[in-house]
């Protein structure tokens with residue numbers, strides 16, 4: 551029987567340019583920026599799915615990773631005014647937001663004592679009192695309380711601000727963060743790198759070069775980080791290609807990125823509510839193109855609280871091999887922006903079933919992709935033998 555890619559190449563309706571790109575994927579050759587643009591402009595969902603799935607299968611087979619984490623959001627008050635942000639309460643409307651003290655944050659950390667979480671993801675707004683010293687103290691206090699808890703914290707947006715305010719270089723600042731207990735960096739704050747878009751939607755915060763430089767320094771210190779792209783608003787396809795290209799270039803240099811996470815723009819309660827959201831078809835095309843373009847990234851992650859469980863399941867056939875953790879409703883960033891999941895909480899068993907029901911293997915990982923537990927042949931208590939498709943409630 552002919553495999554899907556061979557059938558694709560024999561399709562008389564496929565343009566020579568798309569055939570050439572398919573051939574590159576088969577030969578494991580890198581595609582160019584022009585190829586990337588052509589994929590966004592012309593490639594069908596089925597074409598992209600076949601190619602992205604081929605790469606996913608080559609890299610990971612059916613393995614699909616998840617981890618157990620929780621979010622800590624020190625504040626939702628922010629100095630910046632990103633137009634897509636539904637989360638922040640401007641400094642002028644401070645009373646509508648929250649600003650946790652050190653003690654309050656440690657209490658939130660302690661709520662997870664005895665629970666099998668491996669990671670705390672810390673992210674929030676930017677405010678002067680959350681300075682370099684504050685975060686050093688916070689990381690140290692978390693490690694003193696629970697040394698094995700992995701701290702994945704802050705983005706270059708916060709680091710750029712606190713280092714400037716503290717009058718330290720990026721190099722010195724990142725070293726101090728690592729010394730205090732920072733283990734890895736999440737992918738946020740990347741938005742769209744191209745200044746034509748960045749200045750419009752995220753003016754005033756760190757620019758593309760600064761975002762990339764802080765990740766580079768962190769990688770040079772021997773640490774790993776993620777990258778995101780906030781897509782589906784006012785950017786054009788060439789801005790997305792530019793974004794992917796800048797990430798691919800830095801990854802060639804450092805190899806320090808673990809995972810790429812496309813973030814679908816949600817339009818509730820923000821200054822861009824008039825901008826229509828992308829369709830599910832476009833979301834799946836975007837995952838697939840990211841998988842094809844970022845040949846030097848090991849993992850592509852779908853953030854299920856944002857896109858919903860069903861699209862997350864579908865994404866696993868479009869290049870995605872990771873679904874964000876078994877988090878509970880500790881993050882407000884997306885619920886406030888109108889995400890699919892109003893109370894994003896899944897138990898390990900639900901998450902495993904979600905992965906299994908599309909015939910993939912569920913693997914629990916830690917932040918650095920060490921296997922915590924392989925659920926492929928796992929039988930939950932009171933569970934009958936796994937029989938294939940499990941219908942999930944529609945959300």
Ligand code: V47
Pocket residue numbers: 634635636637673735736737738739740741776777778779780811813814815816817818820853874883887
């Ligand atoms: O930088 C804010 C995005 C990001 C909206 O590294 C929005 O494992 C869509 O980066 N519509 C922060 N997106 C979250 C983030 C993240 C999430 C999950 C996992 C990881 C990881 C990182 O959220 C921001 C911004 O790009 N965002 N508002 C919105 N209305």
Ligand code: SF4
Pocket residue numbers: 628629630631632635636637638674675676707755
């Ligand atoms: Fe502040 Fe981040 Fe919201 Fe921008 S996206 S306003 S930096 S919290």
